[in-house]
Amino acid sequence: MKASYILIIITLLVLLLGFACKRANLTTGATLIIYEVDQNNCNGCGECIRVCPNDAIYWNNQGKAVINQAKCTQCGKCVAVCPNSAI
Amino acid sequence: MYPVREMCGSMSKQCYLIFIFVLLALALNAEVQIQSGLFSVNGNGDNTYLNQTRIDANYQLLPQLSLLYSAKLDAADRKLGNFPQNKWLSNYMGVDYRSKHLQVSAAYRNLAFGTAQSLPLYQEWRGDLELARKMQHQTQIEAKSSFGGMELSAFGIHKHLDTTPTEYVFNFDTFEMEAVQMPDRAFDDAYYGVQAAYRVTPFLDLRAGTDIQQANFTKNEIYDINTVAFGAQLQLEPKATTRISGSFDWENRAGENLEPVTRNMFYTSLRLQQSLGMNINGFISLLNTSCTDDEMSDLYLISNQIRSQVQYHFSYDPNQASYLNAGLKLSPEFRTNTYFGEGQFLLMNHLYAMLNFKRIERSLSNYQAKVSFFPSPFTECFLQYTISSPDNGDKSLNYLGVGTSIRL
Ligand code: SF4
Ligand code: SF4
Numbered sequence: 191m192k193a194s195y196i197l198i199i200i201t202l203l204v205l206l207l208g209f210a211c212k213r214a215n216l217t218t219g220a221t222l223i224i225y226e227v228d229q230n231n232c233n234g235c236g237e238c239i240r241v242c243p244n245d246a247i248y249w250n251n252q253g254k255a256v257i258n259q260a261k262c263t264q265c266g267k268c269v270a271v272c273p274n275s276a277i
Numbered sequence: 278m279y280p281v282r283e284m285c286g287s288m289s290k291q292c293y294l295i296f297i298f299v300l301l302a303l304a305l306n307a308e309v310q311i312q313s314g315l316f317s318v319n320g321n322g323d324n325t326y327l328n329q330t331r332i333d334a335n336y337q338l339l340p341q342l343s344l345l346y347s348a349k350l351d352a353a354d355r356k357l358g359n360f361p362q363n364k365w366l367s368n369y370m371g372v373d374y375r376s377k378h379l380q381v382s383a384a385y386r387n388l389a390f391g392t393a394q395s396l397p398l399y400q401e402w403r404g405d406l407e408l409a410r411k412m413q414h415q416t417q418i419e420a421k422s423s424f425g426g427m428e429l430s431a432f433g434i435h436k437h438l439d440t441t442p443t444e445y446v447f448n449f450d451t452f453e454m455e456a457v458q459m460p461d462r463a464f465d466d467a468y469y470g471v472q473a474a475y476r477v478t479p480f481l482d483l484r485a486g487t488d489i490q491q492a493n494f495t496k497n498e499i500y501d502i503n504t505v506a507f508g509a510q511l512q513l514e515p516k517a518t519t520r521i522s523g524s525f526d527w528e529n530r531a532g533e534n535l536e537p538v539t540r541n542m543f544y545t546s547l548r549l550q551q552s553l554g555m556n557i558n559g560f561i562s563l564l565n566t567s568c569t570d571d572e573m574s575d576l577y578l579i580s581n582q583i584r585s586q587v588q589y590h591f592s593y594d595p596n597q598a599s600y601l602n603a604g605l606k607l608s609p610e611f612r613t614n615t616y617f618g619e620g621q622f623l624l625m626n627h628l629y630a631m632l633n634f635k636r637i638e639r640s641l642s643n644y645q646a647k648v649s650f651f652p653s654p655f656t657e658c659f660l661q662y663t664i665s666s667p668d669n670g671d672k673s674l675n676y677l678g679v680g681t682s683i684r685l
Contacts, residue, residue, distance in 0.1 A: 196481065196511050200523035204545045204565050222536065223611065224566065224579050236349070236367050239388065241359055245410070245464065249386060251419035251432045253369075258466070258490055260500040260534040266613070270640040271359050275606050275615045 223264050227255045231276035238268035238277060307336035307344075314661065314680025318357060321672035327353040329680075345371040345384075352391075358665055358674055359641075364391030380421040388413040408440040408462070426476035433469040440464065467491045470504075482510045490532075502532035508544075520550040538577050539568045559587035580610040594623040614638045627651045641667045655684035 227238075227247075234253035246261035247268065255276075257268075269277045313330040334346040349367045356363050371384035390410040419432040442459040470488025477483055485507045492500035508526035515521065528542040545565045552558035566579040586604035590597060599622050606615040617635040624630050633645035643666070649659040658681050666673040 196509075197513065197521065197523055200511060200525055200545065201547060203525055204523075204547050204563050222538065222568075222577065222579060224539065224542075224568075226566075228564075236388070237360075239413075240365055240390075241361060243361075245413075245438055248434065248436050248466065248468065249415060249417075251382060251384075251417050251434070258492075258500075258502070259530070259539075260490065260492065260502050260532050267359060269611075269613055270637060275617070275635075275637070 224259065225257055225262055225264060225266070225268065225277055227257060228276045229254050231274045232272075233274055233276075235273060237271045237273065241267045241271050243267065307334045309334045309685040310682070311685070312680065312682040314659070314678050316661070316663075316676040316678030318353065318674055318676050320674045322355060325354040325357070327351065327357065327676065327678070341374055341376050343373045345369070345373065358667070362390050365389070366391060378422055378424055381419070383418045384416070386415040386417075405445045407443045407445070409443070411439045411441060411461070413438045428474045429472070431469075431471045434467070436466040436468075438464045438466075464492070480512055482512075484508045484510070499533040502530055502535065504531075505529045518552040520548075522546075522548045522550075537570045538575075539579075540571045541569045541573070542579075543567045543569075543576075556590045556592060557587070559585065561585040578610070580608050582606065582608040582611075591622070596623070598629065599623045612638065613640060624648075639668055641665060657682040 229252070232254040234249060234255065236249070236255070238255050239247045239249070243265060244261045244263055246258045246263075247255050248258065250256045257277075310333045311331070313328070316327040316329070318325050318327050328350070330348075330350045332346075332348045336344045336346075338344055347369045349365075351360075351365045353363045366389040367386070368388075369384060369386045371382060374381045389412050414437045415434065417432065417434040419430060421428065421430040423429075440462050442462050444457050444459055445454045446457055447453075448455045468488065468490050470486060472484065472486035474482055474484040487503070487505045490502045490504075506526060506528040508524060510524040511522060513521045524544070524546050526542075526544040528544070530540060530542065543566070545567075546562060548560060548562035550558070550560040562584045564580075564582040564584070566582075567576055568579055569576050584604070584606050586602065589601045591599040591601075593599065601618075601620045603618040605617070608614065615635070615637045617633075619631070619633040621629055621631045627650055629649045629651070631645070631647040631649065633643070633647075635643045643663065645661065645663045647659055647661040649657050651657050658679070660679050661676070663676040664673050665676070
C-alpha cells in the first residue's frame, strides 16, 4: 500500500513538472538546453568523447560517459554520433 | 603545420603495446575477444578505407580479483562523417576486486587522437586560439562498501589532456591571419565525490551524494562545479510480467559557469516494463527535467521525454537470436526525435541476416544490412553495408566491408 502512495506521488510529480513548468529563455535569447547522458542507455563506447569540441565529456567509474556542464557549450555534436541515443 | 609524425608515432607505439597485451593475455589463458572489420567508404569526398578493431580481455587472477583490458581502434585515410579525427585509439586497463562487502576498482584509460588536424577545442573561450588534441589520459579509482541495506561509495578521477595550440595572429604586411604553432599545452581536470544509498524497504531506495568537478587549468575557478544530490527510487513488481519504477532526484549545483536558473535541477522518471508472453516485451518511460534558481523563484522546464521500445523474439530460432526491435525517443524541447528499428533473422543453419534503421531528426539517417556466418558459437564472419545520410546537405557515406569476431 505504501508503495502505491509513493508511486502516485512520483506520477503526480512527473505530470506537475511536465505540464506546469515554463520554458526558460536565457539573457542571450536562446532557449535553455542541457545535454546529459542517460546512464541506463550508455555503453561507454566513447564516440561522444571523440567528437566533443570542448573536452567536456569523461568516463565515470562505471565506464559511462558524463558531461561536464561547465565546459559544455550545447553544440549538440555528441547527440548525432551516439549509437544508443543516450544523450 | 601540426606534428603529424609525433602523433602517429605515439599511436604506432600504442598499437605495438596492444599486440604485446594480447599475446600476454593469450599466454595467461585469459578470455579474449577480437573483432575487426575493413570497410571501403565512398561518398562525399575521395574513396577511402576504414579499419575498426576492438579487443577485450578478461583475466581472473584470483576468485575475487580480475584484470580487464580493452582497446578500440578506428583508422581511415580521411575524416568521415561527424568525426573530426581520421584515426582514433582508445585503451582501457583495469583491476577489479569484489568481496561480499567491498568492491574496489582502479583503471587507467587513454585516448590517442592520431590526426594532424586542429579541433575547435575551447574556441568559444578564445577565438584566436585553436588546440589540436593529441592524447588524453584518465586514471580513476572507486571503492564501494555495503552492509545491511546501506551502501557507501567514494571515487576519484583525474583527466589529463595534451594539446598543440595554434594561435592566429594578424599579419599587417599581408593583411591576412597567420597560424603560429605554440608550445604544447596540457589541461587537467579532477572529479571526486562520495555517495550513500539506503534500502528503506525492498522496493524503496534513498540516495545522497556530493561531488566536485575541478578544471585545474585556469587560475580562476569558473569551470568548477560542486554538486549535492538527494534522490529516491521506487521499484515494484506487481506481477511477474510487469515492472514499474519511478524516481525523483534533486541536484544543487554551484558553479560560476552555470546558468543561474539551473542551480537546482529536478529529474523525475516513470517507467513501465511489460512482457506479453514469452516472445514480446517492451517498456515505456517518461522523463522530466526541470530546474530553478537558488531563490526557487520559478520552476523552469528543460525537457519532457518519452522513450519506448518493443522487442519480439521469433520462436523458430533455437538459439533465441532472431528478433525484431523498434523504438523511439520523443522530446518536443530538444527537437531531435529519434526512431529506430532493427531485426535479426536466422536464414539457415549458422547464417543470420540483420537489418537496421535509425533516424535522428535534424541530424542523420542510418541504414544497415549485415549477413553473418557463425562457423562456431565463438566465431563470426560478416559482410556489412551501411549508408549514413546526414541532414546538413552533405552527400551520404556508403560503407561496404567484411569482418570477423573471434572469442578465444
Ligand atoms: S553538446 Fe557539444 S560541447 Fe556539450 S558535451 Fe556535447 S559535444 Fe560537447
Ligand atoms: S556515444 Fe553514447 S553510448 Fe557512447 S559513450 Fe557517449 S553517451 Fe555513451
